[in-house]
Amino acid sequence: MKIIISSQSELPIYAQIEEEIKNQILDGTIPEGTLLPSIRKLARETGVSVITTTRAYSDLESRGYIASQPGRGSIVLPQDNKLLREQYRKEIKEDLTHAVAAARQTGMDRQEFDSLLDSVWDS
Amino acid sequence: MTLLKLLKIDIKKARWNLMILVTIPLIGLAVLSERELSWSSGIFVTLYCLFGGIVVAVVPFAAENAEEAGFLEMLPVKPGLSVISHFTFSALCIMVSGGLGLLVGLIASLAGSSPSPLYPGSLNLASLYDSAFGVALLFTAIECLLLTICRYNTLQVLQLIRILPAFVFFFGSTGLLQNMETTSAIFRILNENGLVIFIICAVSFAVLAAVSRGIAVRRGR
Amino acid sequence: MxxxxxxxxxxxxxxxxxxxxxxxxxxxxxxxxxxxxxxxxxxxxxxxxxxxxxxxxxxxxxxxxxxxxxxxxxxxxxxxxxxxxxxxxxxxxxxxxxxxxxxxxxxxxxxxxxxxxxxxxxxxxxxxxxxxxxxxxxxxxxxxxxxxxxxxxxxxxxxxxxxxxxxxxxxxxxxxxxxxxxxxxxxxxxxxxxxxxxxxxxxxxxxxxxGRKVFFQAKDELLEEYLLVRGGLSDLTPELTGRLTGIQKNEFGFSALYPVAENCVPPAGLLSEKPTVDEIIVHMLRQMRETV
CATH class of the missing domain: 3.40.50.300 (P-loop containing nucleotide triphosphate hydrolases)
Structure with missing residues (x-):
């Protein structure tokens, strides 16, 4: 398992940890059934606060990537394709919601948004 | 047990000053061997030694008033215990310094001494020593009490409290001996009631220690 | 516990x-x-x-x-x-x-x-x-x-x-x-x-x-409450000024904290980034000094 944290990143630290672990679960680097390091160990090793790693793990848990087993720690759950698709769908929707909110905020109309989406899609 | 450990720290704090306690009797011995001895030589040496004792006796208090001593203040002990330890240290200082003085005095008397030309009555050396010990004890107790009360005062005030009583004790007592014609009344009391004076002073010492402890406990230390 | x-x-x-x-x-x-x-x-x-x-x-x-x-x-x-x-x-x-x-x-x-x-x-x-x-x-x-x-x-x-x-x-x-x-x-x-x-x-x-408490909270929460925005002085509209905390101006621009609310992003044209704890505190102190 590899976790690299950047202080320059736009993402908060907990989200960076989440992303790193999630990506490694999805691409199979961390196979299902793996016991993840404890929240406190991860915090010490990466030099971030316990609250930060706790948040990362609880987010991963609520999204179905890991499960915490009392007394044992956090275990990587199997990622079946259908579930995975569903998960991605949920995340894409979330991201789009943010994008649309930002667009509304700046007074962008639907047409402009669509063309922006097209340009992103094609790039 | 804890008291002994605290006492160990007090001795550590004063370790260089403890040299004074040993040096003064040695100097006294050297001076005595050079001079013609009189009845009062031994007492003078003892008074010198007690003077040193009074100065050294309050070193643990004085060191505690210095800025960088938080480590000792934060030790896990019951409030008031360190004050008791300081008082114990003072009493030890007086005992050691007075004891060494007495020893030198004894050596001097073995070498032979002549009776006083100034004092008509018979001399009671034991009583005089008792008185000197007692008064020295009382002086240190007063110093300790003042240092407990003034612990947050400026360095100058603290120095004054440390030095002044010792000088008053020394010049007062030697003056008493040298001006026998005018002070014979006081001298007679000291000469005849030494043990009583010692007991009164020792009791006062204990009372002042209890008062100081009370002050420290009220401050939560 | x-x-x-x-x-x-x-x-x-x-x-x-x-x-x-x-x-x-x-x-x-x-x-x-x-x-x-x-x-x-x-x-x-x-x-x-x-x-x-x-x-x-x-x-x-x-x-x-x-x-x-x-x-x-x-x-x-x-x-x-x-x-x-x-x-x-x-x-x-x-x-x-x-x-x-x-x-x-x-x-x-x-x-x-x-x-x-x-x-x-x-x-x-x-x-x-x-x-x-x-x-x-x-x-x-x-x-x-x-x-x-x-x-x-x-x-x-x-x-x-x-x-x-x-x-x-x-x-x-x-x-x-x-x-x-x-x-x-x-x-x-x-x-x-x-x-x-x-x-x-x-x-x-x-x-x-x-001698008084200003806040006591989890650091991660605190860091998510604000964005640090920077911009030119001309960007400082009265409406924006009202939203910002602890505006720190210099001759060429300003920096300030932008409280992050649900679905609310700083106006376009401003540079916004994650603040450090120090930056949040400096701007809060500035805000307090101004309101006194």
Missing amino acids: DLLSVEHLSKQYKKTQKQGGFSLQNISFSVPAGYICGYVGRNGAGKTTTLNAIMHLVRPDSGEVLIDGVSFEEDPVSYRRQIGYVGDASYFPKDFTLRDIREILADFYPSFDMKNFDRLAARWELPAKPKIKTYSRGMKVKLMFASVLARDTKILILDEATNGLDPMMRNELLAMLQEYVEDGNHSILFSTHNMEDLQDIADYIFFIEE
Whole structure:
């Protein structure tokens, strides 16, 4: 398992940890059934606060990537394709919601948004 | 047990000053061997030694008033215990310094001494020593009490409290001996009631220690 | 379970009251087991007074401090044994040596581990014979840390303790602090006027200004509450000015905190980024000064 944290990143630290672990679960680097390091160990090793790693793990848990087993720690759950698709769908929707909110905020109309989406899609 | 450990720290704090306690009797011995001895030589040496004792006796208090001593203040002990330890240290200082003085005095008397030309009555050396010990004890107790009360005062005030009583004790007592014609009344009391004076002073010492402890406990230390 | 809880702590200093009035007013907070809390504020804001009150070096006018549920009055000996305190200046008697300190620690703290102490002293190259007053500032700090880390404590109270340490040592120390809380049974309260070092490892931040609490919250929450925005002076519309906290202007532009609300992003054209704890505090202080 590899976790690299950047202080320059736009993402908060907990989200960076989440992303790193999630990506490694999805691409199979961390196979299902793996016991993840404890929240406190991860915090010490990466030099971030316990609250930060706790948040990362609880987010991963609520999204179905890991499960915490009392007394044992956090275990990587199997990622079946259908579930995975569903998960991605949920995340894409979330991201789009943010994008649309930002667009509304700046007074962008639907047409402009669509063309922006097209340009992103094609790039 | 804890008291002994605290006492160990007090001795550590004063370790260089403890040299004074040993040096003064040695100097006294050297001076005595050079001079013609009189009845009062031994007492003078003892008074010198007690003077040193009074100065050294309050070193643990004085060191505690210095800025960088938080480590000792934060030790896990019951409030008031360190004050008791300081008082114990003072009493030890007086005992050691007075004891060494007495020893030198004894050596001097073995070498032979002549009776006083100034004092008509018979001399009671034991009583005089008792008185000197007692008064020295009382002086240190007063110093300790003042240092407990003034612990947050400026360095100058603290120095004054440390030095002044010792000088008053020394010049007062030697003056008493040298001006026998005018002070014979006081001298007679000291000469005849030494043990009583010692007991009164020792009791006062204990009372002042209890008062100081009370002050420290009220401050939560 | 809270290892440290400070309840309604108040302290008024008579002397300085005339000169402008310093006091600690009704400070309450707690640090749960296994977490690190930063106590942040300007010089003279009341940080050291709070820490000294916890250490019982200063007597508060009112309020109570509990260490692992026990007050000093209930059990002064165990209260003090549970705390490891490192001050901003050496608190050892100047004429003592490392050996003296070691002996005293062994006498008074049953949990003191002499081997561990010697190991730390050797690693940090602390000489045993010279008097502590000949130590450099960094060495004094190291000795303080060695003396608290070599025994069992529940909580470390650190008063500007990383001052005077070189970056290497600082780094090593931060790792040791994290190791200390790793088992979830120890906590740390550290005061600082500069969060740079501790920004990453702190779980909670208490911000004090002029003896009063400004906020006490989880650091991650705090960091998510604001964005740091920068822009040209012409971007500062009255509407925007109203939203911003602690606007700091210079000839060519401004920076300020933008409170992040649900689905609400700063206007286009502004540069926005994640603030550091220090940046949040600087802008908040600016805001407070302006509203006075």
